Amino acid sequence: EAQVTQNPRYLITVTGKKLTVTCSQNMNHEYMSWYRQDPGLGLRQIYYSMNVEVTDKGDVPEGYKVSRKEKRNFPLILESPSPNQTSLYFCASRPTGTGELFFGEGSRLTVL
């Protein structure tokens, strides 16, 4: 089954404790992206990657890092999480040349 898989789905952590949210897709898509969803703000792009070893900032990259060492994986790293990073995070991928994104089920992160 074609899918984008994120882990963990739910996480509660404390300020400053590094964490990684993993994302993996099995559709051989070159493009992958991370979004955060906040009430009243919709989805905002954090980082995206057009291909292996190519990553770029989105609209709200501060406080986040990503890497793309393999085509299928695109982890999101919070080196020192803060409460304003409490949000619902979505990983997505898409085929080259189309606008159709395939989303993971989301990771709800709470930073205390």
Added chain:
Amino acid sequence: GDSVTQMEGPVTLSEEAFLTINCTYTATGYPSLFWYVQYPGEGLQLLLKATKADDKGSNKGFEATYRKETTSFHLEKGSVQVSDSAVYFCALSYNTDKLIFGTGTRLQVFP
């Protein structure tokens, strides 16, 4: 810059009512337009799309027409069901770039 504006929600309807969710966009070029739906506890999934002016996207009884003259892409359905309750996002993209999303409109359908 490019942007998408959606009507505020929630939209509350009775089953079998007619649905319209308004979406207007601002674009410097000629983007493709999309409607995504997010069911409770799930990620977004593509509902329909239109790639050029006057195109009509349709799926699951939902329709939207790409109106360049009014820069709109309103979502419509003739008869909603309880199972249509979800958050609907309008978005635009130039296909080689990111999607720009609206803020989403929550639809609640009651029996």
